Amino acid sequence: MFSKLYSAGMFGLDAFTVAVECDLTQGLPAFDIVGLPGAAVKESKDRVRSALKNSGFEYPVSRITINLAPADIRKEGPIYDLPVLISLLKASRQLDAELSDAVFIGELSLNGAVRPVRGILSMALHAVKSGFKRFYIPYGNAAEASVVKGLDIYAVRNVSELLAHLKGEADIAPVSGKDYPLPAPPEYLDFADVRGQETAKRALEIAAAGGHNVLMIGPPGSGKSMLAKRLPSILPEMSFDEAVETTKIYSVAGLLPEGMPLIFERPFRSPHHTISPAGLSGGGSMPRPGEISLAHNGVLFLDELPEFPKQAVEALRQPLEDGKIRISRASGSVLYPCSVSFVAAMNPCPCGFFGDPDHVCRCSRKSVQSYLGRVSGPLLDRLDMHIEVPAVKYDELSSGSGGEASKEIRKRVTAARALQSERFAGTGCRCNAAMSSELTEKHCRLTADAEKFMRSAFESLSLSARAYGRIIKVARTIADLAASETIELVHISEAVRYRSLDRKYWQ
Ligand SMILES: Nc1ncnc2c1ncn2[C@@H]1O[C@H](COP(=O)(O)OP(=O)(O)OP(=O)(O)O)[C@@H](O)[C@H]1O
Ligand SMILES: [Mg+2]
Secondary structure: OEEEEEEEEEEOOEEEEEEEEEEEEOOOOEEEEEOOEOHHHHOHHHHHHHHHHHOOOOOOOOEEEEEEEOOOOOEOOOOOHHHHHHHHHHHOOOOOOOOOOEEEOOEEOOOOEEEOOOOHHHHHHHHHHOOOOEEEEEHHHHHHHOOOOOOEEEEEOEHHHHHHHHOOOOOOOOOOHHHOOOOOOOOOOOHHHOOOOHHHHHHHHHHHHHOOOEEEEOOOOOOHHHHHHOHHHHOOOOOHHHHHHHHHHHHHHOOOOOOOOOOOOOOEEOOOOOOOHHHHHEEOOOOEEOHHHHOOOOEEEEEOHHHOOHHHHHOOHHHHHHOEEEEEEOOEEEEEEOOOEEEEEEOOOOOOOOOOOOOOOOOOHHHHHHHHOOOOHHHHHOOOEEEEOOOOOHHHHHOOOOOOOHHHHHHHHHHHHHHHHHHOOOOOOOOHHHOOHHHHHHHOOEOHHHHHHHHHHHHHOOOOHHHHHHHHHHHHHHHHHOOOOOEOHHHHHHHHHOOOHHHHHHO
16 A cells, blocks of 8 residues: 655755655554665654554554655655554554645644744745645644745644644634734844944945945943944844745744744854854754845944954855855755855954053054964955044043934934845845846946045055955945045045054055
């Protein structure tokens, strides 16, 4: 007796259809799963056997063979428990139902409860594209699947409930997007708390508006970490497409908060410097997304940059440029997106006061050099803006008024992003920082004055071609903040100013 139904599998961020075939033959009782199953899939037979018995069904006494097709892609995770169980019930004639338009996904408890799994969002999007009509998933994944349209999604609590539904004895109401409204945005720390530091605030506004990279450098206690922590409060809203992209990554990593249908605020990831290279860029035997991918469409913040393992940080160089990272393992290579605004903070030397006009730096020339040397030239070249965050003056600290509120800054950022969305419509590019060279060519017209200034800056600062490109993009964002069509002298000169600090410290 034979049965066949459908499930899905994940490879990186992409889902694929898996056909689950079950064959029962006479012979010594056995339970085999073939079709390149991983360890968790092989263990599925014990969970299925118990779940079946504890839900009041009979475990067939025959030779059971389960095949997961296509057989050339490795199947990982416990997601096939539910489809294997249903296919067993069909093959043993305990269930008679037409299931060719349905997809089953779910891990089982020994008592027949259905437990949540990773990657539901990608699998649901794939099921719609492949023409399936019904999607049976664990109850715990309902919120995440609810954003997908064009599919009847049934969130299942346990095997008995599902079987009653499939036999037509009881109903399960399909999941609706209305059941899972987005929660209110979190309360962010406000830029109004930061006294002084106008240059740094302005630079972070530009970074938020155009998606640029920033390095903040300054003595201890000047407010670098404080400024960075307030960045989420001025980031522009995510579009629905961006939110789905980012949510897919969290879904695959199993990090989507319970009951949360979408990651709808731009992520702000701030890993500690003890993180491993794999934790930062992604890895593992079944490659998982790293912090840089979890920050996709948002900000990756590395505080105390020189304290991070050099190898881990250097590995970010290519992904920062490409907006995606390929991780290769024996099981295959997967591509994760990582279009981020990279923000870093550091002291200029071990004691922190090198270059500070009011403090004596106690570090030797050599130790300053070796400290700064932990941030390589090529990495520095990829940081669009280098800004100095000097110690705050007493008057600034003691004056009653704080700075401008985040709400006001965010309005300007949002307006600048709206200009960019209009400009890049249909190109796949989302912000100025991500412009290709063709787009830069097309949209970054400099006035004659600006052109002349850029030429002299390029020569006198001996900039690299990359630095040139990045300065132009920052200038584009500065012009957008001023709602200017062309890039004028004031815009380009401000952009160049953000690139002159590396000479103070690194040369
Ligand atoms: N510009 C500022 N306005 C108001 N408070 C400030 C400012 N700068 C620093 N502070 C106060 O000092 C504390 C420490 O600042 P913060 O942690 O941001 O310093 P830092 O520059 O990151 O130092 P380090 O280099 O040691 O990491 C803040 O929590 C805040 O209370
Ligand atoms: Mg700090």
